[in-house]
Amino acid sequence: MKHLAEYRDPETARRLAAEIGRIVTRPWAIMEVCGGQTHSIIRNGIDQLLPDEPGRRVEMIHGPGCPVCVTPLETIDKALAIAARPEVIFCSFGDMLRVPGSKENLFQVKGGGGDVRVVYSPLDAVKLAQRCPEREVVFLAIGFETTAPANAMAVKLAKEQGLTNFTMLVSHVLVPPAIEAIMRSPGHRVNAFLAAGHVCSVMGTWQYPPLAARFGVPIVVTGFEPLDLLEGIRRAVVQLEEGRAEVENAYSRVVSERGNEAAQRVIAEVFAPTDRAWRGIGTIPASGWRLSDAYRAFDAEQRFGVAGITAIESPLCKSGAVLQGTLKPDQCPAFGKECTPRTPLGATMVSSEGACAAYYNFRHG
Amino acid sequence: MADFAHFSCPTSLRDYPHVILGHGGGGALSRDLIEGVFLPAFSNPLLDRLGDSTVLDMAGDLAGGGRLALSTDSYVVRPLFFPGGSIGELAVNGTVNDLAMSGAIPKVLTCGFILEEGLPIADLARVVERMAAAARKAGVRIVTGDTKVVERGHGDGVYINTSGLGVVPPEVMVGREPPRPGDAVLCSGTIGDHGMAIMSVREGLEFDAPIESDSAPLHGLVAAMLAACRDIRMLRDPTRGGVATSLNEMAAVGNVGIEIDEHAVPVNPHVAAACEILGLDPLLVANEGKLLAIVPAAAADRVLAALRAHEHGRQAVMLGRVVAEHPRLVVMKTRVGGTRVLPMPIGEQLPRIC
Numbered sequence: 001m002k003h004l005a006e007y008r009d010p011e012t013a014r015r016l017a018a019e020i021g022r023i024v025t026r027p028w029a030i031m032e033v034c035g036g037q038t039h040s041i042i043r044n045g046i047d048q049l050l051p052d053e054p055g056r057r058v059e060m061i062h063g064p065g066c067p068v069c070v071t072p073l074e075t076i077d078k079a080l081a082i083a084a085r086p087e088v089i090f091c092s093f094g095d096m097l098r099v100p101g102s103k104e105n106l107f108q109v110k111g112g113g114g115d116v117r118v119v120y121s122p123l124d125a126v127k128l129a130q131r132c133p134e135r136e137v138v139f140l141a142i143g144f145e146t147t148a149p150a151n152a153m154a155v156k157l158a159k160e161q162g163l164t165n166f167t168m169l170v171s172h173v174l175v176p177p178a179i180e181a182i183m184r185s186p187g188h189r190v191n192a193f194l195a196a197g198h199v200c201s202v203m204g205t206w207q208y209p210p211l212a213a214r215f216g217v218p219i220v221v222t223g224f225e226p227l228d229l230l231e232g233i234r235r236a237v238v239q240l241e242e243g244r245a246e247v248e249n250a251y252s253r254v255v256s257e258r259g260n261e262a263a264q265r266v267i268a269e270v271f272a273p274t275d276r277a278w279r280g281i282g283t284i285p286a287s288g289w290r291l292s293d294a295y296r297a298f299d300a301e302q303r304f305g306v307a308g309i310t311a312i313e314s315p316l317c318k319s320g321a322v323l324q325g326t327l328k329p330d331q332c333p334a335f336g337k338e339c340t341p342r343t344p345l346g347a348t349m350v351s352s353e354g355a356c357a358a359y360y361n362f363r364h365g
Numbered sequence: 366m367a368d369f370a371h372f373s374c375p376t377s378l379r380d381y382p383h384v385i386l387g388h389g390g391g392g393a394l395s396r397d398l399i400e401g402v403f404l405p406a407f408s409n410p411l412l413d414r415l416g417d418s419t420v421l422d423m424a425g426d427l428a429g430g431g432r433l434a435l436s437t438d439s440y441v442v443r444p445l446f447f448p449g450g451s452i453g454e455l456a457v458n459g460t461v462n463d464l465a466m467s468g469a470i471p472k473v474l475t476c477g478f479i480l481e482e483g484l485p486i487a488d489l490a491r492v493v494e495r496m497a498a499a500a501r502k503a504g505v506r507i508v509t510g511d512t513k514v515v516e517r518g519h520g521d522g523v524y525i526n527t528s529g530l531g532v533v534p535p536e537v538m539v540g541r542e543p544p545r546p547g548d549a550v551l552c553s554g555t556i557g558d559h560g561m562a563i564m565s566v567r568e569g570l571e572f573d574a575p576i577e578s579d580s581a582p583l584h585g586l587v588a589a590m591l592a593a594c595r596d597i598r599m600l601r602d603p604t605r606g607g608v609a610t611s612l613n614e615m616a617a618v619g620n621v622g623i624e625i626d627e628h629a630v631p632v633n634p635h636v637a638a639a640c641e642i643l644g645l646d647p648l649l650v651a652n653e654g655k656l657l658a659i660v661p662a663a664a665a666d667r668v669l670a671a672l673r674a675h676e677h678g679r680q681a682v683m684l685g686r687v688v689a690e691h692p693r694l695v696v697m698k699t700r701v702g703g704t705r706v707l708p709m710p711i712g713e714q715l716p717r718i719c
Contacts, residue, residue, distance in 0.1 A: 045699045049701065362708065
């Protein structure tokens with residue numbers, strides 16, 4: 001914990017916040033892409049340390065980087081259909097269990113007799129498949145580039161071990177296409193991005209300079225601790241004030257330009273790019289990964305015949321606008337009324353990383 | 366530490382190394398279980414009569430205005446044994462602590478066992494022995510009980526229900542005055558130890574951090590606090606839902622705001638590290654040997670000193686204060702100088718995906 005305390009030092013935080021306050025001359029809107037960063041900003045109250053005067057402020061916009069939030073409704077419905085089957089042990093990361101599908105969530109399927117289990121690594125699901133050869137073990141593989149290496153490795157191991165009772169329901173999403181979609185969306189207000197440090201630890205930073213150049217937008221690779229975030233924000237503001245639009249790495253203790261090449265090789269072997277629907281946003285071209293043709297045998301959608309399931313989202317839920325930064329969570333008409341963490345309309349109210357849940361939990365009242 | 370001083374070998378149960386349905390049938394097998402496992406561990410004159418009910422003479426305890434406190438709780442923890450304790454200690458200390466939060470001195474417990482067919486009798490004997498040791502340590506007697514057996518697959522080995530009866534001394538009244546702005550909010554020690562001890566031995570989690578459950582009886586600690594200050598406004602033991610849940614309950618019941626300082630929150634470094642890995646908040650993790658107290662500002666130092674002088678309160682701290690602003694809401698000043706609302710969690714805390 002010694003090395004964490006260093007990145008939470010109150011004195012340094014005050015100094016960084018004061019410096020940001022000193023250099024800002026105009027209103028700027030900075031989007032943190034990653035849900036983990038949103039969580040840390042709200043949890044630590046970092047946005048309250050930023051300048052907030054008429055004509056001279058830094059506003060944080062909470063981007064679409066919570067994997068739980070952007071997983072499309074139809075993926076959840078497919079998960080529910082598979083999890084309810086008696087032969088299936090359905091494995092998921094914990095925070096997917098409360099995400100509402102069209103009718104219910106995984107907790108309710110579990111309550112109704114489905115064998116739904118929380119795992120902490122996809123490799124645990126592979127072990128379970130080894131131990132229970134008479135059952136079908138299915139892992140819900142969602143997430144950004146961060147969770148992809150472990151998920152890819154799990155499928156690769158399952159293939160090497162000749163497991164025939166292990167499959168994955170894959171709904172992976174990617175950061176760079178999302179940044180591009182936001183910059184192309186009419187009415188967006190983003191002046192700069194904090195890129196997600198953990199995504200870049202896997203993929204490197206090389207994907208971002210073309211985006212910064214094409215859209216004239218500074219992109220600062222940023223970590224998750226209070227000082228990481230303040231430093232990322234400071235560097236973005238310096239670029240904006242100086243009229244630069246470059247890629248900077250403010251998380252160099254973890255992120256290199258080339259990233260984790262071993263992880264990238266496994267991902268490239270197991271996954272292939274695909275168009276992906278984002279909950280509340282719609283389909284973004286080439287914004288996700290599916291299992292590659294060599295690994296099609298491990299595709300749960302095919303195994304259980306759920307590829308045809310489609311779903312319609314609640315018209316009251318404005319999570320798409322929230323995820324794109326055109327609406328603050330508490331500006332949504334349903335916020336705190338029809339939609340609360342107990343009765344979420346959209347996934348942004350479900351996940352602890354979701355912008356709406358973060359607002360509701362840490363701000364209401 | 367296991368204490369086998371009162372343990373006798375369950376010889377008559379040798380033919381049945383596992384619990385079978387007949388052990389709950391009320392016949393000879395039930396009798397074997399009582400005489401071979403329960404009585405040797407729990408023996409006391411009231412229990413040993415084995416009546417359908419136990420008659421208590423409490424005239425002495427209640428003389429001069431003493432009052433009875435009554436509480437019940439059920440224990441369903443998995444695994445049954447974990448670092449620093451077992452379901453046996455929890456079943457005693459949990460109910461003892463519920464009584465202690467009213468300022469009561471726990472006297473007797475009842476004990477209902479629901480056993481799953483197939484449970485090794487040796488495991489049951491270990492649970493029972495640890496319950497007996499915890500009861501001796503807490504100074505309570507188990508005076509009546511019941512056993513049922515459910516079919517294999519219908520339970521997690523052992524479920525235990527205990528009800529407890531305690532006596533609140535005549536001069537003691539926790540909550541005589543409601544909390545008011547300026548009052549101090551105290552916490553008796555590090556938080557999250559029990560919940561993370563359980564997590565550390567659950568399936569799928571293989572970090573070997575030396576985290577032990579804090580399960581402990583707290584009525585001695587409460588008595589020491591009451592000796593230092595008669596006017597304790599509120600006491601809570603933050604079990605399920607953790608400190609955040611209890612603080613929210615205190616704010617709601619007292620109709621006051623509570624403000625706490627993040628840097629004051631005591632967390633064992635191993636617990637903090639385990640929580641970091643899993644994306645959990647120690648403020649939401651269960652405790653089994655800690656308490657939260659609201660006391661008048663003028664008595665805060667005195668009560669804190671009394672806490673720290675007691676074996677179960679050595680790391681006690683002042684977490685924050687009762688405030689006039691934001692009634693019914695708990696607000697935390699963050700380490701870096703921001704603020705955030707500390708919400709009441711909805712259900713179980715779920716490990717985050719990344």
